[in-house]
Amino acid sequence: MPDFEPVLLRRIAKPDSTSLASYQADGGYQALRKAVTTMTPEQVIDVVKTSGLRGRGGAGFPTGVKWTFLPKGHPGPIYFCVNADESEPCTFNNRILMEQDPHQVLEGILLSCYAVRAWTAYFYIRYEYGKAFRAIENAIRELYANNLLGKGILGTGFNLDVFVHRGAGAYICGEETGLIESLEGKRAWPRIKPPFPAVEGAFRKPTIVNNIETVACVTHIVNRGADWFKSMGVPPDPKNPRDAGSYGPKLYCISGHVNKPGCVELPLGISVRELVDKHGGGVWKGRKAKGCIPGGISMGLMTEVEFDTPLDFNGPGKVGCLGLGTAAVTVFDEQTSIVDVLYNICRFFEHESCGQCTPCREGTGWMRKIVERIRNGQGRFEDLEILGEVGNNIGIMPGTTICGLADGAGWPVKQAVKKFRPELEAYIRSGQKSRQPLPLAAVH
Amino acid sequence: MSVLTPELRQKIEAYFPRYPSKQAVALPALHLVHDTLRCVPLEAVREIAEMLEISPAELNDTMSFYGFFKDEQHRLGKTRLWVCRSLACQLRGSDELLGHLCEKLHVQPGQTTQDGNITLEFAECIGACEGAPSVLVNDEAMMDVSNEKADKLIEELRR
Numbered sequence: 001m002p003d004f005e006p007v008l009l010r011r012i013a014k015p016d017s018t019s020l021a022s023y024q025a026d027g028g029y030q031a032l033r034k035a036v037t038t039m040t041p042e043q044v045i046d047v048v049k050t051s052g053l054r055g056r057g058g059a060g061f062p063t064g065v066k067w068t069f070l071p072k073g074h075p076g077p078i079y080f081c082v083n084a085d086e087s088e089p090c091t092f093n094n095r096i097l098m099e100q101d102p103h104q105v106l107e108g109i110l111l112s113c114y115a116v117r118a119w120t121a122y123f124y125i126r127y128e129y130g131k132a133f134r135a136i137e138n139a140i141r142e143l144y145a146n147n148l149l150g151k152g153i154l155g156t157g158f159n160l161d162v163f164v165h166r167g168a169g170a171y172i173c174g175e176e177t178g179l180i181e182s183l184e185g186k187r188a189w190p191r192i193k194p195p196f197p198a199v200e201g202a203f204r205k206p207t208i209v210n211n212i213e214t215v216a217c218v219t220h221i222v223n224r225g226a227d228w229f230k231s232m233g234v235p236p237d238p239k240n241p242r243d244a245g246s247y248g249p250k251l252y253c254i255s256g257h258v259n260k261p262g263c264v265e266l267p268l269g270i271s272v273r274e275l276v277d278k279h280g281g282g283v284w285k286g287r288k289a290k291g292c293i294p295g296g297i298s299m300g301l302m303t304e305v306e307f308d309t310p311l312d313f314n315g316p317g318k319v320g321c322l323g324l325g326t327a328a329v330t331v332f333d334e335q336t337s338i339v340d341v342l343y344n345i346c347r348f349f350e351h352e353s354c355g356q357c358t359p360c361r362e363g364t365g366w367m368r369k370i371v372e373r374i375r376n377g378q379g380r381f382e383d384l385e386i387l388g389e390v391g392n393n394i395g396i397m398p399g400t401t402i403c404g405l406a407d408g409a410g411w412p413v414k415q416a417v418k419k420f421r422p423e424l425e426a427y428i429r430s431g432q433k434s435r436q437p438l439p440l441a442a443v444h
Numbered sequence: 445m446s447v448l449t450p451e452l453r454q455k456i457e458a459y460f461p462r463y464p465s466k467q468a469v470a471l472p473a474l475h476l477v478h479d480t481l482r483c484v485p486l487e488a489v490r491e492i493a494e495m496l497e498i499s500p501a502e503l504n505d506t507m508s509f510y511g512f513f514k515d516e517q518h519r520l521g522k523t524r525l526w527v528c529r530s531l532a533c534q535l536r537g538s539d540e541l542l543g544h545l546c547e548k549l550h551v552q553p554g555q556t557t558q559d560g561n562i563t564l565e566f567a568e569c570i571g572a573c574e575g576a577p578s579v580l581v582n583d584e585a586m587m588d589v590s591n592e593k594a595d596k597l598i599e600e601l602r603r
């Protein structure tokens with residue numbers, strides 16, 4: 001395979017990459033000009049639909065298809081929400097795009113809003129991304145000053161305002177209806193669907209929610225066409241009638257026990273092994289990997305033996321993982337205790353469950369307590385059965401909760417019990433205790 | 445006397461045209477007050493709620509959902525220092541880093557140093573995992589934080 005030339009990250013290392021002038025010097029806002037002067041909104045939706053672009057935020061829903069769920073001929077307002085909450089542990093690709101190339105993101109937002117006929121976009125960004133927030137705010141200011149936002153954009157009838165809205169440190173605000181509730185000034189309790197946001201979303205109006213990387217792809221699809229996008233990636237799996245294919249470039253995050261943690265752009269479908277060895281510099285300290293989380297911690301766990309699995313929308317499912325997720329791979333080496341990994345994951349979900357559904361609120365707490373007990377050397381063999389059972393019974397898939405946080409909380413637990421059972425049993429049998437206790441929170 | 449200065453009120457009002465409902469200004473308003481006063485006193489909750497035309501209980505409901513905002517009893521120090529404790533950071537030593545900082549600052553996570561300079565907290569993934577272990581200084585990440593680098597940062601923050 002010839003070395004891949006990055007598209008989304010092509011301007012990252014450039015000096016002054018955040019300014020409008022430098023973005024335009026690299027051909028920036030040509031896609032927008034092309035769309036608003038020569039294409040109808042329907043044509044933009046069509047090219048995105050034909051490209052096969054699937055959402056990069058975790059669920060992988062086809063973007064163009066989602067856009068067609070808006071009610072036809074709606075008088076407006078239609079809202080566009082940009083999901084920049086990026087809080088899935090071990091994921092940081094959205095941050096890099098916003099910090100280093102904010103105009104690429106904003107051009108994608110302008111195009112998406114043109115396509116879905118939204119005249120207000122809310123840019124929901126997690127509070128922790130202060131640097132990205134300031135880069136985006138500056139870029140928006142430049143756009144207003146240059147007739148690229150506001151009324152009559154580029155002398156056409158296209159109007160758009162983009163408002164940045166900062167979150168307040170809650171993972172659940174990344175779930176699209178949690179985001180909408182949070183935007184409305186309420187606690188971020190996800191809504192029961194249907195109605196889906198495209199029908200009734202922010203302020204009870206039709207709303208489209210898309211991820212930062214998704215909108216960044218839209219720019220290039222309008223520029224270079226659907227065929228170009230489809231020339232990369234993996235076609236639909238004939239054995240899986242529900243697989244819509246995995247096309248285009250993808251930003252992969254690599255972290256944990258590797259020599260060169262970072263974010264790389266590659267065509268969808270690279271294997272974990274190639275990602276780790278070739279792009280992550282291999283496992284650190286000359287050790288071997290024990291396993292990894294393949295797409296954020298919500299997607300489950302992979303053992304080293306499963307590292308040849310391709311990271312496309314369909315691949316991780318073949319080894320029982322929930323999906324591609326955010327394509328963030330975190331490797332842990334052979335000396336890491338799976339109990340510590342699991343404890344960290346369980347603690348996260350207990351902390352971040354919004355508390356609305358009893359199975360999720362209680363289940364995430366039980367799982368953390370049981371894993372903590374095992375970790376403290378007081379585990380029992382039955383605990384593994386209980387963990388598997390709780391993990392299996394919380395989530396939208398078993399039908400017991402409102403949002404997917406609970407599926408993501410249960411998945412790594414039941415997979416650990418299945419894939420790392422001998423180690424867990426040996427740990428329980430030995431009665432060993434994990435290293436030092438963590439500093440306790442005084443107030444929380 | 446009003447907790448919200450005319451200046452703060454003006455800044456809050458400037459957000460109204462952005463949204464079709466006043467309640468949507470809840471988070472922006474809370475952030476403005478929290479940044480300025482280093483906490484959101486109950487009186488401020490009442491005053492903001494009045495501006496947003498919702499009941500103080502409703503605003504309090506929103507505010508308390510986000511563990512982010514501090515009440516008067518837990519006013520923040522000058523700098524809020526978060527240590528990420530999520531997976532990528534834990535695998536590269538965040539437990540040790542947090543322990544080191546607790547000892548150095550004589551606080552537990554959630555507490556503020558005696559001189560009112562630094563509030564130490566733990567965070568869930570702050571999206572800076574390529575530089576694990578990482579910390580957040582107010583709202584900007586610092587990466588590859590060794591104990592020595594942390595010590596230097598503390599020195600600067602104390603100045």
Ligand SMILES: Cc1cc2nc3c(=O)[nH]c(=O)nc-3n(C[C@H](O)[C@H](O)[C@H](O)COP(=O)(O)O)c2cc1C
Nearest residue numbers: 055056057083085086087174175176210211214404
């Ligand atoms: C618990 C939970 C957290 C989520 N967090 C994020 C997030 O931080 N960023 C994101 O883009 N999508 C997140 N999602 C997915 C969104 O609900 C939604 O599918 C996505 O923003 C749609 O955009 P896309 O189609 O462009 O991917 C999350 C979903 C769940 C269930």
Ligand code: SF4
Nearest residue numbers: 354356357360401403
């Ligand atoms: S599944 Fe969990 S996070 Fe999602 S709505 Fe229910 S309680 Fe909240």
Ligand code: FES
Nearest residue numbers: 528533569572573
């Ligand atoms: S796990 Fe610490 S920054 Fe992501």
